Amino acid sequence: MRPGRVAGAALLALLALGPFLPMGGMRQYILHVLIQILIWSFIGGAWSVMGRFGLVSLGHGAFLGLGAYTVTLLWNFYSLTPWIGGVAAAALTVVVALVVAYPCSRFQVVGHYFALVTLAVGEVVRLLIIAERNWTGGSLGLSLKPATGDSLLAMQFADKRVFYYASLVLWLAGLWIWYRVDRSMARAAMEAIGEDETAAASVGIHVTRFKMGITMLSAGLTAVGGVAYAQYISYVNPDTLAGIGVSLRIVFAVVLGGMYSLLGPTVGTALTIALGEYLRVVFGLRFIGMAETIYGLLLILFIIFLPSGIYGSLRDVVARFVRPARLASGVR
Amino acid sequence: MIDPIFLLEAAVNGVLLGGVLALLALGLNLIFGVVDIVWIAYVDLVMVCMYLVYFLVMVYGWPLWLAGALSVALGALLGLGVHLLIITPILGKAPVNQLLATGGLLFFLQSFATFLWTTDHKTVRLALPILEVGGMFLSFTRLIAFAISLVAMLGLWVFLRRTYIGTAIRAVSQDREAMALMGADPQRVYFVTSAVGGAMAGLAGALLIIQYSVHPFFGAAFGPLTFMICVLGGLGNMVGAFVASFVMSEIISIGGVVISTEMGYVIAFVVFIVMMFARPGGILARRG
Amino acid sequence: MLELRRVTAGYGHFTALWDITLRVEAGEAVAVVGPNGSGKTTLMRVISGLVAARTGELVFESDSLAGRRAHEIVSHGIAHVPEGRRIFPLLTVADNLKMGAFQPRARKGFAESLVRVYDLFPVLRERQKQRAGSLSGGEQQMLAIGRALMSRPKLILLDEPSMGLAPVMVLRLFDLIRRVREEGYTILVVEQNVRQVLKLVDRAYLLEVGRISMEGRAAELSEQDFVRKAYVGL
Numbered sequence: 093m094r095p096g097r098v099a100g101a102a103l104l105a106l107l108a109l110g111p112f113l114p115m116g117g118m119r120q121y122i123l124h125v126l127i128q129i130l131i132w133s134f135i136g137g138a139w140s141v142m143g144r145f146g147l148v149s150l151g152h153g154a155f156l157g158l159g160a161y162t163v164t165l166l167w168n169f170y171s172l173t174p175w176i177g178g179v180a181a182a183a184l185t186v187v188v189a190l191v192v193a194y195p196c197s198r199f200q201v202v203g204h205y206f207a208l209v210t211l212a213v214g215e216v217v218r219l220l221i222i223a224e225r226n227w228t229g230g231s232l233g234l235s236l237k238p239a240t241g242d243s244l245l246a247m248q249f250a251d252k253r254v255f256y257y258a259s260l261v262l263w264l265a266g267l268w269i270w271y272r273v274d275r276s277m278a279r280a281a282m283e284a285i286g287e288d289e290t291a292a293a294s295v296g297i298h299v300t301r302f303k304m305g306i307t308m309l310s311a312g313l314t315a316v317g318g319v320a321y322a323q324y325i326s327y328v329n330p331d332t333l334a335g336i337g338v339s340l341r342i343v344f345a346v347v348l349g350g351m352y353s354l355l356g357p358t359v360g361t362a363l364t365i366a367l368g369e370y371l372r373v374v375f376g377l378r379f380i381g382m383a384e385t386i387y388g389l390l391l392i393l394f395i396i397f398l399p400s401g402i403y404g405s406l407r408d409v410v411a412r413f414v415r416p417a418r419l420a421s422g423v424r
Numbered sequence: 425m426i427d428p429i430f431l432l433e434a435a436v437n438g439v440l441l442g443g444v445l446a447l448l449a450l451g452l453n454l455i456f457g458v459v460d461i462v463w464i465a466y467v468d469l470v471m472v473c474m475y476l477v478y479f480l481v482m483v484y485g486w487p488l489w490l491a492g493a494l495s496v497a498l499g500a501l502l503g504l505g506v507h508l509l510i511i512t513p514i515l516g517k518a519p520v521n522q523l524l525a526t527g528g529l530l531f532f533l534q535s536f537a538t539f540l541w542t543t544d545h546k547t548v549r550l551a552l553p554i555l556e557v558g559g560m561f562l563s564f565t566r567l568i569a570f571a572i573s574l575v576a577m578l579g580l581w582v583f584l585r586r587t588y589i590g591t592a593i594r595a596v597s598q599d600r601e602a603m604a605l606m607g608a609d610p611q612r613v614y615f616v617t618s619a620v621g622g623a624m625a626g627l628a629g630a631l632l633i634i635q636y637s638v639h640p641f642f643g644a645a646f647g648p649l650t651f652m653i654c655v656l657g658g659l660g661n662m663v664g665a666f667v668a669s670f671v672m673s674e675i676i677s678i679g680g681v682v683i684s685t686e687m688g689y690v691i692a693f694v695v696f697i698v699m700m701f702a703r704p705g706g707i708l709a710r711r712g
Numbered sequence: 713m714l715e716l717r718r719v720t721a722g723y724g725h726f727t728a729l730w731d732i733t734l735r736v737e738a739g740e741a742v743a744v745v746g747p748n749g750s751g752k753t754t755l756m757r758v759i760s761g762l763v764a765a766r767t768g769e770l771v772f773e774s775d776s777l778a779g780r781r782a783h784e785i786v787s788h789g790i791a792h793v794p795e796g797r798r799i800f801p802l803l804t805v806a807d808n809l810k811m812g813a814f815q816p817r818a819r820k821g822f823a824e825s826l827v828r829v830y831d832l833f834p835v836l837r838e839r840q841k842q843r844a845g846s847l848s849g850g851e852q853q854m855l856a857i858g859r860a861l862m863s864r865p866k867l868i869l870l871d872e873p874s875m876g877l878a879p880v881m882v883l884r885l886f887d888l889i890r891r892v893r894e895e896g897y898t899i900l901v902v903e904q905n906v907r908q909v910l911k912l913v914d915r916a917y918l919l920e921v922g923r924i925s926m927e928g929r930a931a932e933l934s935e936q937d938f939v940r941k942a943y944v945g946l
Binding site for chain 3: 588591592594595598599601602603604605606607608609610
């Protein structure tokens, strides 16, 4: 076996055994952070499925919110199990994504325009949630109706370890899907589109169909991520699950890690969450806003100084180290 | 059924709101047209300027006009700072990185404002009368804000039409490289543009604080709307943005009276999305 | 007046020009001809500073241009009329000309330059209030040349001035360029229309795949069998 595989297997074993390793009194907290990282990594991966092909969406909060709210409302008002509610949520989100993405692709809404249209979609969902406050609790958010004790049907468990394993499986599934998309024909086609749409069309690639497929997949997965998050936190809020803030956070994490590699979104998410948690612990309740301030500052610095993400920048450093002469003779 | 006079009042208020929105949209669109980067944090700069006016007027007892003038200056400085510190290093990088760098600034400004000034809403109270015109109640404050923004936009128009550097700004937004061949340093043009765009944010801040209360998330409330207006009017297209401001503000104002505030926004955003598809030629005309 | 010595340039890992040595004397008109993709436009962009030369020397009136950016080179007295004209379509004709005189040095003599350009191209005077984008192709080319003249240059770089013009217009345009020459400007022109351009210039260089493969007096060059067959089409 190659060293990469050995390391991968070791990491996986560590993750699988994680909850049973000694962590002192910190077990619940560490598990909580890990679950968050796994779920948000999954969501970041879902974003990068389309982001890496030049479809930069700033509205994934819409898909996240749709997923989370649909499943929560169906459970709270109709006692519909999240297993079915989740499927309904994903289906609804895919339909919404289709309604937005089809005309975008048809009318060549790309680049800045695409980013801003998706941003508008995110805001529409956030404001709709707030406007329908009789159902959704408005900006105060909504708690998941508690089931009696642990319930597989309600997807509610007292033990965090259950959620841990569930999100681990979800995360692995996300990686697998990412890998499949990467390997499939769609990849070459979409990369060609990312470079030049007219060129792609001229070699017989059905641009609209590929864009649709990728967008629907990305939206559906994001909705599933929203469902998972809602089930775990058992509370939904329009500002944390829809709108521009959360949309930007997702994109940040992915770009930070590097959106062109399998583990990029995970690396970026883990770093941003760990950073956020660290700052929160350092500052506690003393300086409200300080943690986020530093977070924002670091994000700007990361984007400026590591423009191709942590993975990409590492690769660049290695390349520079290996072939210094060739790069030194570059143009200004 | 809603009394027609309310609708009329909402329509007039929509026009008044549109004036200030247009100021914001024009500032953002000016920068976009020239530098080709959307400042996601543009309205957060406005928020900072609003705080400045609030503190100068309510805490230090400055006259409003002087505080407003300082707010314009601060806006211009912030615009320059953003360009120098954040935009310059990422010029020519991937568009997603450009969006995110100013997105990071958004997080930074929001949280830093929270840290410094807490999340309390702060208001500048003006003892100005409410006018009653034919059964409608109109705020004198809003009328003044509207008039000042119109004058400012007229000033911008003259600047862009009549001065060398103003014409150069328009020229750069049409063909950056050709303007370098004319002997204009692109960096210098960017500087002037960012400062002017920032000054407009400062002025908008001064005009907004007398109508709305300020809080750290003010940018999140007005930002998306401003982007939408810019896109609706055509990114970089000043006249388009001006018209789009009033379209959007009317929808929000009338929708707010007829249904609810949030639904007014929702309808405006949906109209925006539909317009993106219905009139791609008109709206996207200047893209290629 | 202008001298390039062993200049190499390109984009990224791609090298478009190899070892170019070229010279333009004051008052001369010189052409660079060659097939599509031979690097002619890159050559112009290197001289005007839009593309940096990797190696070699660029000297203009004993000043080195190496490392200078485009907006600095204009002030040395080199005006580049780029390929595809690149006028500002939404500005008026008059504003386009105004932008040509953006440099402080040019701004001083603005009124005088304007009269000169309008006398040379009367159609521009007639259309000064129109948007430049509404002009015909030939008029746009005149505007592009007029805009370059507004910077009061000593050397004018013309990149494919006849591109996209109707044959009748091409002839008129070459007449106009001849008149510009008679005004005392030095001209370096890149052209596809080899037959016409060789009638206009004193000397010419043949550029092939990024290298200069032949040079000589225009009259001699047009007699070369190779050039006649490949480019002049006789």
